[in-house]
Every structure is written in C-alpha cells, then in structure tokens.
Amino acid sequence: MSDTIIEVKNLSKRYLIGKRESYYTLRDTIVDTFKKPLRFFYRSKTNIEGKTDNYIWALKNVSFEVKQGEVVGIIGRNGAGKTTLLKILSRITEPTEGYVKIWGRVGSLLEIGTGFHPELTGRENIYLNGAILGMKKVEIDRKFDEIVSFAEIEKFIDTPVKHYSSGMYVRLAFAIAAHLEPEILIVDEVLAVGDIEFQKKCLGKMDDVAKRGRTVLFVSHNMAAINRLCHLGILLDKGVLKMMGSAENVVASYLSEAAKSEGERKWDDIKDAPGNDKVRLRAVRVRKLNGEITSVVDIRYPFYIEIEYDIFVPLLNFQIGYQLQTLDGLVVFSTGDIENKDWCQKQKEPGRYVSRCEVPGMFLNSMSYVITVGANVRGIEVFFHEEGVLKFDVAQTGNLLLERYGRLPGVICPSLRWDIFKK
Amino acid sequence: MNIDLLHSEVWGQKENLPLLIIRPSKGWCVNLREIWYYRELLYFFVWRDIKVRYKQTLIGAGWAILQPLLTMIIFTIFFGKIAKLPSEGIPYPIFSYSGLLLWTYFSSAVLNSSNSLIGNANLITKVYFPRIIVVFSSAVEGMIDYFIAISILFLMMMFYKISLNLYVIITPFLLFLAFLSATGIGLWLSALNVKYRDVRYAIPFFVQLLLFTTPVIYPSNIISEKFRWLFYLNPISGIIDAHRACILGYKPIDLSSLGISILVSIFLFITGALYFGRTERLFADII
Numbered sequence: 001m002s003d004t005i006i007e008v009k010n011l012s013k014r015y016l017i018g019k020r021e022s023y024y025t026l027r028d029t030i031v032d033t034f035k036k037p038l039r040f041f042y043r044s045k046t047n048i049e050g051k052t053d054n055y056i057w058a059l060k061n062v063s064f065e066v067k068q069g070e071v072v073g074i075i076g077r078n079g080a081g082k083t084t085l086l087k088i089l090s091r092i093t094e095p096t097e098g099y100v101k102i103w104g105r106v107g108s109l110l111e112i113g114t115g116f117h118p119e120l121t122g123r124e125n126i127y128l129n130g131a132i133l134g135m136k137k138v139e140i141d142r143k144f145d146e147i148v149s150f151a152e153i154e155k156f157i158d159t160p161v162k163h164y165s166s167g168m169y170v171r172l173a174f175a176i177a178a179h180l181e182p183e184i185l186i187v188d189e190v191l192a193v194g195d196i197e198f199q200k201k202c203l204g205k206m207d208d209v210a211k212r213g214r215t216v217l218f219v220s221h222n223m224a225a226i227n228r229l230c231h232l233g234i235l236l237d238k239g240v241l242k243m244m245g246s247a248e249n250v251v252a253s254y255l256s257e258a259a260k261s262e263g264e265r266k267w268d269d270i271k272d273a274p275g276n277d278k279v280r281l282r283a284v285r286v287r288k289l290n291g292e293i294t295s296v297v298d299i300r301y302p303f304y305i306e307i308e309y310d311i312f313v314p315l316l317n318f319q320i321g322y323q324l325q326t327l328d329g330l331v332v333f334s335t336g337d338i339e340n341k342d343w344c345q346k347q348k349e350p351g352r353y354v355s356r357c358e359v360p361g362m363f364l365n366s367m368s369y370v371i372t373v374g375a376n377v378r379g380i381e382v383f384f385h386e387e388g389v390l391k392f393d394v395a396q397t398g399n400l401l402l403e404r405y406g407r408l409p410g411v412i413c414p415s416l417r418w419d420i421f422k423k
Numbered sequence: 424m425n426i427d428l429l430h431s432e433v434w435g436q437k438e439n440l441p442l443l444i445i446r447p448s449k450g451w452c453v454n455l456r457e458i459w460y461y462r463e464l465l466y467f468f469v470w471r472d473i474k475v476r477y478k479q480t481l482i483g484a485g486w487a488i489l490q491p492l493l494t495m496i497i498f499t500i501f502f503g504k505i506a507k508l509p510s511e512g513i514p515y516p517i518f519s520y521s522g523l524l525l526w527t528y529f530s531s532a533v534l535n536s537s538n539s540l541i542g543n544a545n546l547i548t549k550v551y552f553p554r555i556i557v558v559f560s561s562a563v564e565g566m567i568d569y570f571i572a573i574s575i576l577f578l579m580m581m582f583y584k585i586s587l588n589l590y591v592i593i594t595p596f597l598l599f600l601a602f603l604s605a606t607g608i609g610l611w612l613s614a615l616n617v618k619y620r621d622v623r624y625a626i627p628f629f630v631q632l633l634l635f636t637t638p639v640i641y642p643s644n645i646i647s648e649k650f651r652w653l654f655y656l657n658p659i660s661g662i663i664d665a666h667r668a669c670i671l672g673y674k675p676i677d678l679s680s681l682g683i684s685i686l687v688s689i690f691l692f693i694t695g696a697l698y699f700g701r702t703e704r705l706f707a708d709i710i
Contacts, residue, residue: 005440015708087707088445089445090550090551091443091445091551092547092548092549092550092551092707093704093707093708094445094446094447094448094704095445095446095447096447097447098446099444099445099446100443100444100445100446101442101443101444101445102442102443102444102445103440103441103442103443104440104441105441106443108550108551110549110550111545111549114545114546114549114550115545115546115549115550117471117475119474119475119478119479120471120474120475124471124474127467128467128470128471131463131464131466131467132464132467132546132550132552133550134552136463137463183440
C-alpha cells in the first residue's frame with residue numbers, strides 16, 4: 001500500500017446512448033416533455049433506475065492499483081473504455097460510481113497540441129500550452145530552453161505555429177507535455193503521429209520519465225511500443241478489466257484472443273459490424289487458392305485474404321485494407337485495395353463487395369499472424385479500424401532450405417534468388 | 424449560500440504527495456481553492472485572447488475605438504438630432520458615448536462569456552482545469568477595449584470643454600461591477616449553452632433588446648418614478664448611470680439605483696456560479 005500511487009476501485013462510467021456527443025435543443029426537451037408529461041419531473045429517478053437499455057456502461061467495476069515508477073500499458077479494442085478511463089483519471093469527466101485515489105500531480109496528454117493557437121508563435125504557445133497543462137509560469141521559464149531544444153524548433157520559435165509543418169507541431173506539443181514532470185503521466189495514443197525518429201525520441205523520453213520514479217499510463221494500438229515500454233499491461237474489453245499482468249502476457253493474450261482462429265470472422269448482425277452508416281465490415285477470411293477457408297496456410301503456397309463489406313453510399317477514393325501483425329505486435333506490412341488499378345479511380349456504388357488480396361507463398365514465416373482491417377477515404381474519413389480481426393498460422397512444410405535448417409528466424413521468410421559465381 | 428471548499432476532491436498529504444480523490448460529486452459546490460490555484464491560467468487565457476484578437480486585421484486595436492465611435496455618431500444623428508431625445512443638459516455625443524463605452528464592454532462580455540465554453544470545447548474534452556476560468560477570462564478580455572475607448576471620451580470632453588470630475592477614480596470599480604453582472608449572466612448562459620444550443624442564437628438578440636432598456640440612448644429620468652425600480656433590475660442600468668455621473672460630474676451618483684444594481688449583480692453572480700458548479704461535471708460529456 002505504501003508505494004501505491006493510483007488506486008482505482010469499482011470505477012464505472014455510464015453514458016447515454018447516442019447522446020454522448022450530441023446536444024439537446026430546448027425544443028427537444030419541450031417536445032419530450034409534451035410526449036411524456038410526467039417524465040420531466042421524474043427524470044432524475046428514471047435516470048438512475050429506469051430503462052437500462054438507454055445507457056451504455058463505458059466502464060464497469062474496474063479496479064486496479066498502480067505502484068510508483070510503473071509503466072502501464074492499457075490496451076483493448078475501440079470502445080473498450082480506454083479513453084474513458086484516461087479521461088476519468090485526468091478529471092475531464094466524472095465517474096458514475098466508484099472512486100480513484102491518486103497521490104501526486106497528474107499530467108495528461110490525451111491529444112497532442114491541445115490548446116495550441118495557430119496564430120501564436122512557438123514561444124507564446126509554449127507558455128499557453130504549459131499553463132493549460134498545469135504548469136506555473138516560473139516553471140515554464142525554467143524549462144523553456146530545454147523544451148525548445150527537445151522539439152528542435154530553435155529557428156522557428158518566433159514563427160506562428162500555423163506555419164509549422166505537422167512534424168514540428170507534434171514535436172513542440174510533445175516536448176511541452178514531456179517537461180511537465182508530473183508524478184503521473186497519462187498518454188493517449190500520441191505516438192501515432194510524427195516521424196520515426198521523433199517517435200523513438202518520445203519513447204526514450206517516456207522511458208526516462210519512468211526511470212526517474214514517475215508513473216506512466218499509456219494507451220496505444222502499437223503493441224510493439226507497449227511491449228517495449230511497459231512493465232504492466234491492462235486489458236479492457238467492453239468496459240470490463242479483462243486482465244492485468246506483465247505487458248508481454250497481456251499483449252499476447254489480447255492479440256490471440258481477439259483474433260478468432262477459424263479462418264473466418266463474420267458479422268451476421270449488421271449492428272455489431274464495425275463501421276458506420278456508410279460502410280460496414282461483414283467478413284474477413286483466409287482462403288486457400290482452391291477456395292477452401294482455412295486458418296492454417298502452407299508456407300510454400302500463395303493464399304488469399306478476403307474482406308467482404310457493404311457500401312451504403314457512393315464513395316470515391318474509398319480503400320479497404322489490412323495490416324499483418326505478429327503476436328507481439330510488430331507490423332509486418334500494410335496494404336490496401338487501392339493497389340487495384342482498375343478500381344482505384346472508380347466510384348464505388350452501394351452494394352456488397354469483396355476485396356481479395358493474394359499473399360505470395362514463401363514470403364511469411366512459419367508463425368502466427370494477426371489481421372487488422374481498416375477502411376477509409378484517404379484524408380477524409382476513417383470508417384473503421386478493427387484490431388486483431390482474425391488470426392491464422394503459417395505452417396512449416398517442406399522446402400529444401402527449411403528441411404535442412406528448420407525454422408529460420410525472422411518475421412518473414414522470403415525465398416530469394418541467389419546467384420553463385422566461382423571466380 | 425453553501426460554498427463548499429472541497430469539491431469532488433480532497434487535498435491531503437501522504438508521503439509528501441498531494442492526494443486527489445476522484446468520485447461522483449454531489450450537490451452544489453464551487454471549489455474556490457482550486458480556482459485560486461489556476462489563476463495563472465486565467466491570465467494566460469486573457470493574454471491569448473488579446474494577442475489573437477486583432478491578428479490579421481488592418482486597423483487592429485482601432486476597432487476598439489471605431490465601434491463605439493461610429494455607434495455614437497449614428498445615435499447622435501438619429502436619436503439626438505432627429506428624435507431630439509433629452510440628454511440631461513450635456514452634449515448628446517458625450518452623453519451617448521459615455522454610456523456606450525460601458526455598454527460595449529458589458530455586451531461583449533456577456534456575448535463572449537456565454538459562448539466561451541462551446542468555443543473552447545476542444546480544451547474541455549481534453550484537459551482538466553476549472554471551467555469557470557474560461558468564462559472569467561472571456562469577460563475580462565473586453566476591458567482592454569474599454570480602456571482604449573475611454574481615452575477618446577477624454578478627448579471629446581476636451582473638445583466640448585467639459586472638465587473631468589474627481590469621481591472618475593471610481594470608474595474601475597464600476598467596470599468591475601459591469602464585469603460581475605456580465606459574468607453572472609455569462610455563467611448562467613454558458614452552462615445552459617452547453618446543453619441547449621438555442622442559447623447561442625438567443626443571446627445576440629437578447630443583448631440587442633437589453634440595450635433599449637438601458638439608459639444609453641436616453642437618460643433614466645424619462646422613466647416614470649413608478650417603474651424606475653423595474654428599470655433598475657437590469658443591473659447594467661444603474662451602473663451606466665453612475666458611470667456617466669462620475670465621469671461628467673453633472674449630477675450626483677444615485678446611490679439607491681447603484682445599490683439595486685450591485686445587489687442584482689451579486690445575486691446573478693452567486694446563483695450563476697452555483698448553477699455552473701452544479702453542471703460543470705457534465706460539460707465534457709455533453710458538449
């Protein structure tokens with residue numbers, strides 16, 4: 001108990017379905033009141049005990065403890081309650097039930113560059129953003145040079161940030177938050193932006209923060225980053241804490257559990273299918289060339305990854321694609337059906353579609369892979385991004401080299417051409 | 424009035440670290456200690472708004488002068504010359520401008536503070552700070568314009584050879600009262616605005632109507648004694664009267680009307696702050 005720094009007990013958060021991000025107009029309330037004249041007066045009562053189907057529990061009875069200096073990765077599918085948990089911990093929203101005890105100052109970074117004003121210069125934004133994140137002016141004065149050099153924007157410090165490149169913007173924003181030096185740092189998926197070099201730097205900084213005895217809570221879809229950075233993992237599923245343990249175990253369990261291994265994943269009920277009223281994912285399957293659905297493919301032969309989906313409105317520049325990951329979260333490659341030259345310029349009319357991708361033989365190694373499927377209109381809208389939809393195994397079978405040496409190390413195992421010359 | 428120092432959290436000491444308890448809050452409460460802790464943020468918000476305000480404008484702070492000045496000219500032509508409204512013996516331009524000064528501050532403070540929460544929605548859903556800071560800062564911002572515009576009044580008085588009254592030193596207090604009443608209204612409306620966006624459309628209209636029940640265009644003595652008390656329920660009326668009297672010194676400050684204004688302002692402010700404190704916890708969920 002002595003070094004517990006965060007204690008979460010029976011934490012629950014309830015949202016009204018469909019009203020979470022909308023707002024009422026006075027008219028709505030008046031209309032509602034006329035429809036059910038008494039409801040207005042009994043509202044508070046029905047809210048608590050009434051129809052439960054109007055509510056969604058974003059978090060339900062979540063309890064855990066975090067000790068000082070631990071780095072905790074929070075993982076789960078979209079809608080599992082990760083962001084809600086972070087929002088409660090950073091006091092943006094209140095829990096419906098339960099409590100949290102936190103010892104120390106909390107610095108939270110739910111979005112990069114919150115409160116940046118495009119018209120203000122880098123220097124001005126450092127002060128503004130620092131103050132928004134809870135820093136005192138003297139503190140910002142003291143850390144100013146360090147922030148600027150960390151963000152590598154010395155030359156542009158007096159330029160309005162609206163002229164910054166997105167990379168510079170992100171670097172500056174992270175630099176400010178990283179120098180907040182709270183006892184507890186809460187970070188939500190901010191590493192998804194920025195270039196690789198800077199991502200490394202950020203991870204390094206977070207590592208640094210942890211080494212100095214600070215506690216870090218970190219939400220990410222990047223399983224490799226979670227594995228590398230975190231000691232502990234928390235797996236949330238539909239608002240319930242599914243598992244807490246070493247990061248490696250939790251990540252492995254998340255990825256393999258998330259992905260069903262029947263070789264096919266179908267959404268029969270359209271309401272459960274990932275997507276929105278424009279696009280819905282209906283099925284993902286792994287198919288051998290002879291058409292058979294399978295969860296184990298032969299390392300030697302090509303196979304198909306098939307994505308079946310519905311489109312409800314005409315869409316231009318629509319692409320659907322997938323990401324192949326290893327069980328420890330490493331992304332092997334990403335690809336999208338925009339590669340198809342016949343379709344990539346065409347508008348997709350409403351209807352059911354199948355996009356099929358052929359994966360060559362002698363390319364993946366003999367191990368388990370997980371498919372993550374996403375659909376978007378690039379730069380405009382992301383329709384869904386569904387983690388770990390399907391798991392399949394690549395089985396080791398004969399090949400001259402493999403027979404001789406067994407499984408070769410590596411996430412892929414391509415058969416490459418070698419030429420040999422005798423000089 | 425129950426102003427609870429301890430809101431949904433309790434600050435204590437454990438191993439030299441402050442303890443924060445987050446749990447569902449109940450009742451009406453305003454956490455004064457925390458607002459005090461975040462006072463620097465108030466300063467930075469005001470500073471941001473002032474800095475950004477006239478960026479990419481041609482005449483910049485000139486707008487602070489132009490707005491009341493042009494309104495004054497139009498009022499002088501239509502209400503002073505054509506309609507021949509009385510102005511208690513002082514030149515109509517001076518009369519209307521001295522009222523417009525404070526009115527312009529008050530109306531912009533009401534408008535800005537009422538829209539402040541939805542204007543900063545991205546902050547409210549991403550960072551924690553006492554939300555009341557946003558409302559305060561947007562009501563403070565307009566004070567700069569007031570100080571710029573008042574210099575024009577002094578120039579106009581020199582032109583009309585009206586000497587400055589000694590009581591001009593209490594104008595900051597009257598400005599503060601205008602701030603108090605505008606913020607009181609702003610607290611109510613900004614919190615309602617989060618829930619009912621109707622407020623956003625109603626405010627400009629409401630503020631426009633309020634101008635006609637305020638002694639800016641006409642002197643308050645044209646209202647019959649019987650309805651005077653009703654007239655002064657509009658908190659800015661008594662303040663504008665006193666403001667004019669203390670700068671121009673042509674009549675004593677009417678303490679009873681100012682007293683009503685002060686009481687109404689304090690009432691609006693306290694009830695506004697309580698309502699705000701009560702609904703604050705829902706802002707991030709419904710904004």
